[in-house]
Amino acid sequence: MITSIWKGLINSFEKKYSYGDAIDHYVVVKELGKGSYGTSYLVRDRNTKQRYVLKRLRPYKRFFNNGQNFIEYEASILRNISHSSFPSVFSQGVEGKSPYFVMEYKEGKTFETLVFKDKMCFDEKSSAQIVLKLIKLVGFIHENGYVHRDLRLPNIIWNQEELSIIDFGLCTRIQSTSHIEVHKQKDYMRERAVTSDFYALGHFYLFLLYSCYHDFDLKEKSWEEELDISSRTRQVLRKLLGIEEPYKDYKEIITDLSR
Structure with a gap:
């Protein structure tokens, strides 16, 4: 019961992006998944039409110690262990006080x-x-x-x-x-x-x-x-x-x- 209420409060606090919403020069296609600290979206570059994955920190994580570092940490790991079978990181930014990074979309x-x-x-x-x-x-x-x-x-x-x-x-x-x-x-x-x-x-x-x-x-x-x-x-x-x-x-x- 308590867990359900807590999850409901968290989800109500978080803005959900829908098809066509813009984040910087990226346009949201759809939500791919939601984890404990980040939400991933399939996005399209407005200029090149190339598809990417944008992973954004869930807003409630900003109120936890080191919450802001989750996005930077994952992006840095992907840069450190660069491999063709792992997503490449292309850019990082902040939207609505929540940091995000943009990475390669893996087909399949x-x-x-x-x-x-x-x-x-x-x-x-x-x-x-x-x-x-x-x-x-x-x-x-x-x-x-x-x-x-x-x-x-x-x-x-x-x-x-x-x-x-x-x-x-x-x-x-x-x-x-x-x-x-x-x-x-x-x-x-x-x-x-x-x-x-x-x-x-x-x-x-x-x-x-x-x-x-x-x-x-x-x-x-x-x-x-x-x-x-x-x-x-x-x-x-x-x-x-x-x-x-x-x-x-x-x-x-x-x-x-x-x-």
Whole structure:
């Protein structure tokens, strides 16, 4: 009850942009998504007609300590780990006292859309190939000293076999390279260690494998009972999810998946 009232107050306080609204020389096409600190819009440059993503700080965050720094921080991370599979930052500004930055719009569909709306089926082989591509991108993030911490279906885009990772709002510097027993942590994906990304990858992998699952048995089972997968795939998943000794480095995962 209290949570619902709080969310209602926050949303009523925030101005929602609609189609045709202008922010500097950008024109809003539609809202793409709303996170805990930022709202993302698909926008079009009024002069070039090029499409971009504009991420604006949610107004209520201005009243929190360091709230204004969220936008600057994410933009700086994207500049620091520049890669063709991550959005490039083009400009920054302030609108209605709320800072924003404009970044590249990545073409394609999120895996959330592919799995739940388009009902695509990814078999064991294609799932492994996708996760192998993805772990190489995650490895690039780790090599630069960061951990993404939000590798979920809505934040991974597929476009003609090419992958992109978006939403670096929770990305942070790696603070621990030591072994972490992921399955004992309260919030697995929020640890500032590489194992948090590996745990998220494990769940991403499971979503792909379940996309072809059609057993309607009402009896509750574990994924190990339900999925008809090889022992090698099972072993990779158990290590990603921290059920067994977790991976310590992304290169170990590449080695296992490449087999």
